[in-house]
Amino acid sequence: MKMFSFRGPVAAAFLSAVLVACPQPSSPGDTLEGQAITLGYDLDLQLQQNFTGSWAVSSLPDWLSAVPSTGTGPLSLALHAKRSASVPTAAAQAALTGTVVVQWRSSDGKQTGEAVFPVQADLYRLQGQVGVSGTALVASDLSTSAAALRGLSVVPATPSRVIVTYRSAAARTSALGQERGVRSAAGQTLTLETTDVAATLARLRQQPGVQSAVPDAVMSALDLSQGAASAVPTATSTQALAAPLNPTDEYAASQWAYRLLGYPAVWRDMQQTPYTHAVTVAVLDTGVRYDHPDLKGKLYGPGDGALDVLGETTNGDGDGVDNDPTDPATPGRSDISHGTHVSGIIAANWGSFAPPCPTCSGSGVVGASYTAPIKVLPVRVLDAPGGNGSESDIALAVRYAAGEPNVVVGGKSYTNPHPAQIINLSLGGH
Incomplete structure (x- = not known):
């Protein structure tokens, strides 16, 4: 087994992170102390804290259960998240929050108090959101920013092909014998060479056997080695996508x-x-x-x-x-x-x-x-x-x-x- 040691501020920061992630029981005593409880995406969590008196759970969120509800000696609660109980009214938020309140009395009966445990359970996490400017989504215009990223002179390329997907193999086979400029065929899809992408799209989209027809978009390689600063779009290098x-x-x-x-x-x-x-x-x-x-x-x-x-x-x-x-x-x-x-x-x-x-x-x-x-x-x-x-x-x-x-x-x-x-x-x- 390997042993690791930490000293100074790094050790303090590490210990703090551990305590937040995994609440530790307090020292034995006659009082209960509240602490944050985070279930993350888990359904169950065991809450434990050393104690020598008696205690009783007096309040819980409607989406959480705790067993047992009363006890003597160390606090030990099996918490179970019932997310569906609150999802109909709380699904628009990323996490469920609430408090667990425990009333306690010391072993000698001379002290009483209330320990409040803030509790949170995650519902979902959104990642990769596109930034919003006003009511329109904003994205980098690759025809200008790609050149800045690579330090090259880029001539924007326009599609000269159409990708068409047919509703059935029979429809695709029929089209294969009729369409001109077929460049490739796979499954129920054909790629067509054309001198007028817009007209070809309009024609194909009117055919009942066609499921979809889209331009064969031209991609460009981006080299980020020029540094992150050059990748920041400016007012002249952005375009509003369709709102x-x-x-x-x-x-x-x-x-x-x-x-x-x-x-x-x-x-x-x-x-x-x-x-x-x-x-x-x-x-x-x-x-x-x-x-x-x-x-x-x-x-x-x-x-x-x-x-x-x-x-x-x-x-x-x-x-x-x-x-x-x-x-x-x-x-x-x-x-x-x-x-x-x-x-x-x-x-x-x-x-x-x-x-x-x-x-x-x-x-x-x-x-x-x-x-x-x-x-x-x-x-x-x-x-x-x-x-x-x-x-x-x-x-x-x-x-x-x-x-x-x-x-x-x-x-x-x-x-x-x-x-x-x-x-x-x-x-x-x-």
Whole structure:
């Protein structure tokens, strides 16, 4: 075993770092002292501290459990992070924070006190974020800064090829015999030489067999040996990239998850290269409000594949299995229409509509799919009042949504005319 020794300021700094990373128990005594607790991404942590009296946990964050809650002698708590308890309201922040409060009494009964332990558990960590200037992302203009980095005279190169990806091998094979200027072929992709990139892109993007067509971008090697200072972009060596697309619907600003996941940049790119392949998303939930104006034109309805698999007349809309998963207006109900909520996240229309009531919004929220030709297939598997459903009903609905023929529900055979490419289940077990 190798032994290492540290002296002076370096030793002090090292010891301090160790103490912060791994809280050490205090010396034996009749008092408890608070200390910082950091779980990082762990679920469990053992909190220990020497003590000779009695103690009791009096306060915990809602996302943390501690066992045992009382004890005599050394403090020893098994902490367990229940991140899901706070994620619905705290997922927009990088970490959960709170305090563990322990009341204590000395062994001779003469002293009492309270020890406060600040606690933190990480949810996520963002890395590699692009700097933001105003509302536009800013990036270095390689045609000028690359020359500064290398000390060379660089002539910006423009693409003279197009990369086109076809939806099937058959479509690619057909194009291979028709397209001129084919430089390479691999899988379902061709690279084409062209004298007019813009015109070639426009032509290819109109073809139904084409999944995507993009310029064959020209890359340049960067040599950073000139020093970091020369790599700093100046006011004359920057260009604003196309600004992210931020919707203006009334409640879009509250949909923070889209921004966290980078959707504004995806929506911007969809304007330049629209997605044309039709997709069916089956939402297995409580059903849907067909009268909601923000979902107009985005739902498959009764007789078009929608289905209610709940056979009990006390669940759902009370009339058993049928092809109408309309989310019922349950008397005395105070919770939201969950199936409608989920469908809106996926496919709610952008822009304004006629408000359904004097106090209702005239634009609502926005769906992630933006202009993509996505339609939602509602399948009711959860009862509306409680939001509960059986595992067998849900499994049956998955088979139906996926397009398995002749699925028998409630004694009748059903086949989905619009098999789903995506099946959404926003539910969980206990």
